[in-house]
Every structure is written in structure tokens, then in C-alpha cells.
Amino acid sequence: MPPRISDAERRLISAYIEAANRVDQALRTIGKSPRKALLRAKINPIIQQLQSLTNEYLAKDLPEQFRRGSQEAVKQLKKHSEFKGDIDESFTQAHKNALQQIADDASLSFGRGLQELVKSADRAFSEARKQQIVTEILTSEVTGETANVKKILLDQGVTGIRTANRTLSVDHYTAMLTHTILAEAHNMGAATRYLQNGLGFARRIERADAPDYPCQWLRNKIVWLGEPRFVGPVHPNCFGAIQPYFGDTTEALVSLDDPRIPEKVKTALRRK
Structure with missing residues (x-):
């Protein structure tokens, strides 16, 4: 929630x-x-x-x-x-x-x-x-x-x-x-x-009508909880959340250096 x-x-x-x-x-x-x-x-x-x-x-x-x-x-x-x-x-x-x-x-x-x-x-x-x-x-x-x-x-x-x-x-x-x-x-x-x-991984929960691209991109992504920047709000007034994830984590995001993450999303996360 x-x-x-x-x-x-x-x-x-x-x-x-x-x-x-x-x-x-x-x-x-x-x-x-x-x-x-x-x-x-x-x-x-x-x-x-x-x-x-x-x-x-x-x-x-x-x-x-x-x-x-x-x-x-x-x-x-x-x-x-x-x-x-x-x-x-x-x-x-x-x-x-x-x-x-x-x-x-x-x-x-x-x-x-x-x-x-x-x-x-x-x-x-x-x-x-x-x-x-x-x-x-x-x-x-x-x-x-x-x-x-x-x-x-x-x-x-x-x-x-x-x-x-x-x-x-x-x-x-x-x-x-x-x-x-x-x-x-x-x-x-x-x-x-x-x-x-x-439990080391969670699913990132964002609204379907999230107003900015970083939140839209992170929606439903599986993220490693050991990286705090994957956990908290992405931008001011952000109300994204996390849910526990028990499935396959081979494709999970574990680092901001992951080349799959768009630069715009990395920039938003690194501001935190």
C-alpha cells in the first residue's frame, strides 16, 4: 500500500x-x-x-x-x-x-x-x-x-x-x-x-497514470532492496510503493549502473 x-x-x-x-x-x-x-x-x-x-x-x-x-x-x-x-x-x-x-x-x-x-x-x-x-x-x-x-x-x-x-x-x-x-x-x-x-527483492508499485517518465518506467520493475534509491520516492510528491517479490530475480535491477536503465531514470534516482 x-x-x-x-x-x-x-x-x-x-x-x-x-x-x-x-x-x-x-x-x-x-x-x-x-x-x-x-x-x-x-x-x-x-x-x-x-x-x-x-x-x-x-x-x-x-x-x-x-x-x-x-x-x-x-x-x-x-x-x-x-x-x-x-x-x-x-x-x-x-x-x-x-x-x-x-x-x-x-x-x-x-x-x-x-x-x-x-x-x-x-x-x-x-x-x-x-x-x-x-x-x-x-x-x-x-x-x-x-x-x-x-x-x-x-x-x-x-x-x-x-x-x-x-x-x-x-x-x-x-x-x-x-x-x-x-x-x-x-x-x-x-x-x-x-x-x-x-527477502531481498520487491516489485516497484506506481500508479498507472504516474505523471513522469521515471515512475512510468519503474512501474512493476523488480528491484533489489539493498539499493535505497530503488525503494524511496523518485521525485517530490512521489507516492510509489514496494511489494514483496518471491519469483525469479535474474532480471531484477540491482544497481544504478545497469545499462537497461534509461539515463533519464538514472538521473532522477541519483538526485535522491
């Missing part, structure tokens, strides 16, 4: 959206001749509160998604008569290591988002300052509202969070990041449970 969004993820996404609105409001309520230090004094408590909520999610709710993936794997094993013997449901060091790696990666990703939120406010402030100077030069006088930093900020607000190749709204970025992380935790929880029980 694909990973599912829980109330915890919805709360975190809502918190980021609310924080962005509060940062935007902070920009809109500063004086006519503001200083960046005053702006930061307004923004920093918002960011600190958001960091606290993020840390709470990573410590409490992310492990829950990992556990759900593990439980789903147990259910799948019980359904298959090909699996013989008792199912080991214990949490070992391998589970702890896998979860810690996901939490570390998630912490870095959320940290970049928080930094970008602050930078976005700084960029808005700096751009307003530049526009004020240009307006004053062009009009040769300070005309109050015309060259007012506050008015410029009221018009533009916080632009968004910059990624490697585009700028996203805060709600889009946070939803995308949260969905990706929960899918990673869920699928790795399942994969670690399968490996613990001696």
Missing part, C-alpha cells in the same frame, strides 16, 4: 504556511524607513517556533511513518504463502540506522527551507530598498509614499523559497518536501522489514 498523509504532516504543512504569512505580515507592518535588524527581530521568533515544530515532527511523527511502513510489510508477508516461517517483527540496529539516516536528511531539507524563508524576507527587503533608491533618483525628490519601502513591501511581500532551478510558494515547497519525506520513511520502513526477514 502506498504511504498516506497523516494529520501530523497536515499540521506541519499548515504551520509552515502560517509562518510564511506571519513573516509576510512582519514585512508589511514595519515603518517607512525600516532597518534590516528590526525586521530580523520580528522574524527570528517565528523561525525559531517553526524549527521547534519541525524538530518535534522529526522526533515523533517521522518514526511513526517508518513504523507504518514496517507494519505494512508484515501484513504483506502474512498474505503470501511463499513466505515460510515466523516473521521477525523486532526493531534492530538496522532499523535505527535507516530511520536515523532519513531523519538526518529530512532535518537538512527542512533546515534549507527555513533558511530560504529568512532569505526570502531579506531579498524582499533589499529589493524594496533598491526600488526606493531608484525612485528617488528618477524623481529627484523623496515623495513620501512613492518612494516608501513599506509601500513597496506591501506590494510584493515574500516571494517564496528558491530551489536549485525555480522559486516555489511556501505552501507548495513544504507540501512537496513533507510528502517526499513521509514516503521515504514509509518505504524504507517496509524495505528494512523485508530485508530483516530474508
Whole structure:
């Protein structure tokens, strides 16, 4: 079964959206001749509160998604008569290591988002300052509202969070990041449970209407669970999943160096 969004993820996404609105409001309520230090004094408590909520999610709710993936794997094993013997449901060091790696990666990703939120406010402030100077030069006088930093900020607000190749709204970025992380935790929880029980391969499950080529190509492929990049989400907002596989594995994918894998698919997997 694909990973599912829980109330915890919805709360975190809502918190980021609310924080962005509060940062935007902070920009809109500063004086006519503001200083960046005053702006930061307004923004920093918002960011600190958001960091606290993020840390709470990573410590409490992310492990829950990992556990759900593990439980789903147990259910799948019980359904298959090909699996013989008792199912080991214990949490070992391998589970702890896998979860810690996901939490570390998630912490870095959320940290970049928080930094970008602050930078976005700084960029808005700096751009307003530049526009004020240009307006004053062009009009040769300070005309109050015309060259007012506050008015410029009221018009533009916080632009968004910059990624490697585009700028996203805060709600889009946070939803995308949260969905990706929960899918990673869920699928790795399942994969670690399968490996613990001696099952090394799984079938990659993707929607028939998957929107991009890498997901379409990976659909129903048999993959080795020892390669984490075959297990987790292929792209942001990806909800692909894995199912245990007990058949012939001679044609299974075990390495990203496999020449059968198209370059576009390899590129998508290596970004993870």
C-alpha cells in the first residue's frame, strides 16, 4: 500500500504556511524607513517556533511513518504463502540506522527551507530598498509614499523559497518536501522489514497514470532492496510503493549502473 498523509504532516504543512504569512505580515507592518535588524527581530521568533515544530515532527511523527511502513510489510508477508516461517517483527540496529539516516536528511531539507524563508524576507527587503533608491533618483525628490519601502513591501511581500532551478510558494515547497519525506520513511520502513526477514527483492508499485517518465518506467520493475534509491520516492510528491517479490530475480535491477536503465531514470534516482 502506498504511504498516506497523516494529520501530523497536515499540521506541519499548515504551520509552515502560517509562518510564511506571519513573516509576510512582519514585512508589511514595519515603518517607512525600516532597518534590516528590526525586521530580523520580528522574524527570528517565528523561525525559531517553526524549527521547534519541525524538530518535534522529526522526533515523533517521522518514526511513526517508518513504523507504518514496517507494519505494512508484515501484513504483506502474512498474505503470501511463499513466505515460510515466523516473521521477525523486532526493531534492530538496522532499523535505527535507516530511520536515523532519513531523519538526518529530512532535518537538512527542512533546515534549507527555513533558511530560504529568512532569505526570502531579506531579498524582499533589499529589493524594496533598491526600488526606493531608484525612485528617488528618477524623481529627484523623496515623495513620501512613492518612494516608501513599506509601500513597496506591501506590494510584493515574500516571494517564496528558491530551489536549485525555480522559486516555489511556501505552501507548495513544504507540501512537496513533507510528502517526499513521509514516503521515504514509509518505504524504507517496509524495505528494512523485508530485508530483516530474508527477502531481498520487491516489485516497484506506481500508479498507472504516474505523471513522469521515471515512475512510468519503474512501474512493476523488480528491484533489489539493498539499493535505497530503488525503494524511496523518485521525485517530490512521489507516492510509489514496494511489494514483496518471491519469483525469479535474474532480471531484477540491482544497481544504478545497469545499462537497461534509461539515463533519464538514472538521473532522477541519483538526485535522491
